[in-house]
Amino acid sequence: MEATRTLRSQRFMPVDQQRSLAGHYRWWVKGLSLIAFSWAIAGWLNETWFYGFGSPIGLNRYTEYALILVFGLWRIHAEKNPYTRKRLIFLVANVTVLWWLIPWLFPFIEPYVGYLGMLPAFPSLHTPGTISFFLVLVAVFLFGRRIICGWNCPCVAIREVVGFPFRHINHVPRSAWAWRLRHIKWFWFILYLGAMIAMTRPSNNITTGYLGFFALMVALPYFATFLLSPWIGNRGYCRFLCPYGATFGLLNRVGAFRIDYHAESCTQCDLCVKVCDMNIPVWKMGLAHQGRVDTSECMGCGRCVTECPTKSLSFHDARNWIRPALHQDRERLRALADWKHIDHRWRPAAFILILTILLWGADYYSTQVGTLGELPARLWALCGLPVSTW
Ligand code: SF4
Ligand code: SF4
Ligand code: SF4
Structure with a gap:
């Protein structure tokens, strides 16, 4: 305990x-x-x-x-x-x-x-x-x-x-x-x-x-x-x-991903810049672009978001289109990473299940579906179209 x-x-x-x-x-x-x-x-x-x-x-x-x-x-x-x-x-x-x-x-x-x-x-x-x-x-x-x-x-x-x-x-x-x-x-x-x-x-x-x-x-x-x-x-x-x-x-x-920056709570401590391996001037970019850190450089490691002491940074992606209030800030990311949390215990199980399905699919494909040329024809046939027209 x-x-x-x-x-x-x-x-x-x-x-x-x-x-x-x-x-x-x-x-x-x-x-x-x-x-x-x-x-x-x-x-x-x-x-x-x-x-x-x-x-x-x-x-x-x-x-x-x-x-x-x-x-x-x-x-x-x-x-x-x-x-x-x-x-x-x-x-x-x-x-x-x-x-x-x-x-x-x-x-x-x-x-x-x-x-x-x-x-x-x-x-x-x-x-x-x-x-x-x-x-x-x-x-x-x-x-x-x-x-x-x-x-x-x-x-x-x-x-x-x-x-x-x-x-x-x-x-x-x-x-x-x-x-x-x-x-x-x-x-x-x-x-x-x-x-x-x-x-x-x-x-x-x-x-x-x-x-x-x-x-x-x-x-x-x-x-x-x-x-x-x-x-x-x-x-x-x-x-x-x-x-x-x-x-x-x-x-x-051009897509849905960016980092949201909240200037009112930021203390400009520069920690988000120091932890970024892509050398992105995180908070300065957020300040200059009305709270949006929207750059092709960001590989989404989450170090800046999870380390910001004032929770001034949060991820934004397609999930926010459905749930605008979803706030992927430090607390949320750290909670998601807490494997001991009861709500999150299903995640490793789901991960293993997906990998098992992938393995099974790979095995099925390699043994049953066959060659490169056969798959498009099979997909064609699945759509109900005559294979002879492929
Ligand atoms: S780590 Fe947070 S508080 Fe510090 S400069 Fe970056 S955004 Fe501002
Ligand atoms: S998520 Fe990672 S790569 Fe993107 S700005 Fe933050 S620290 Fe840099
Ligand atoms: S795909 Fe991304 S992680 Fe992989 S080498 Fe290119 S930049 Fe690096």
């Missing part, structure tokens, strides 16, 4: 004891992080370029996800912000199940729309043209970039759980020109638009060549920024170089 009371009181610490600020770590923690990053790169290089050691789990595309699981358990144990802990639990579980176990155990292929390329289903969350990618775009429009960049992306997972010793570098420098550098990502976004167009065209030397070039332009910075973390921070890739983050960021702007 006493322990529970202590735990609860720790969750509402005063500003000077907040736990979401980036820590400073000893050399061996940073060294361990760089070794893990290098190992993930070696797995990718071995499977993609060198084929030197076959494709064991310790040196293939799944090596990164195994490292996320191991380091993730460490970070979840060490995390002091309950909402961030909950996010890390979901993030590590999602990457482990959706990106590793299902593609590994049930390597079923998801059809592209308009292109005959093939990828295991869940990694195609990031692949333009796939059905799951379009569903993700809808979800991001309704709930914000956090759907992927906060809770589902292996990139954010490895950079948060392995790259955590370099979090403080995200805040160096904090100048206006550094903030302007965020626009670099639109160059990658234009390359990505080119890839989308190439996918809608018949496959030929030009489209195949461009898609290969685009894949390289994504993969090389993705892995190179692992090792650049001591200089550009653990979120350098997400901030400046990710074409998918730019796409989701665009939907952040």
Whole structure:
């Protein structure tokens, strides 16, 4: 009982004891992080370029996800912000199940729309043209970039759980020109638009060549920024170089997601800025834009909202269209993260149920539905249309 009371009181610490600020770590923690990053790169290089050691789990595309699981358990144990802990639990579980176990155990292929390329289903969350990618775009429009960049992306997972010793570098420098550098990502976004167009065209030397070039332009910075973390921070890739983050960021702007800011209660303590890994000038932006922190940069981690000592920040998304009074502020987010609360015990059960259904669906698809070409015809037939017209 006493322990529970202590735990609860720790969750509402005063500003000077907040736990979401980036820590400073000893050399061996940073060294361990760089070794893990290098190992993930070696797995990718071995499977993609060198084929030197076959494709064991310790040196293939799944090596990164195994490292996320191991380091993730460490970070979840060490995390002091309950909402961030909950996010890390979901993030590590999602990457482990959706990106590793299902593609590994049930390597079923998801059809592209308009292109005959093939990828295991869940990694195609990031692949333009796939059905799951379009569903993700809808979800991001309704709930914000956090759907992927906060809770589902292996990139954010490895950079948060392995790259955590370099979090403080995200805040160096904090100048206006550094903030302007965020626009670099639109160059990658234009390359990505080119890839989308190439996918809608018949496959030929030009489209195949461009898609290969685009894949390289994504993969090389993705892995190179692992090792650049001591200089550009653990979120350098997400901030400046990710074409998918730019796409989701665009939907952040046009969709329902934003952070609401209440100037009357804000003390301008700057804590929301200090905890933000994307370097967003949170309260200043809210002040300048009539209480709306509406930016393509926000990956919805919730650190600013859950740490604001005066509850001056709250999430806003599609749920507020239905319930305008819904106030997703510090108290609500922290209460949602309280796993001991009786009302919230169904959530892990629901999560496990959804994952079980996904696993079953993956198994059914891979064993019963069959090839890439059969699914559209089956959907066609389900609509009552003759398959011969497909
Ligand atoms: S910005 Fe890109 S790499 Fe980073 S979390 Fe979002 S989708 Fe993943
Ligand atoms: S919004 Fe909250 S955390 Fe940010 S400056 Fe104001 S009081 Fe501080
Ligand atoms: S503005 Fe807040 S929710 Fe968005 S990335 Fe920064 S800390 Fe996270």
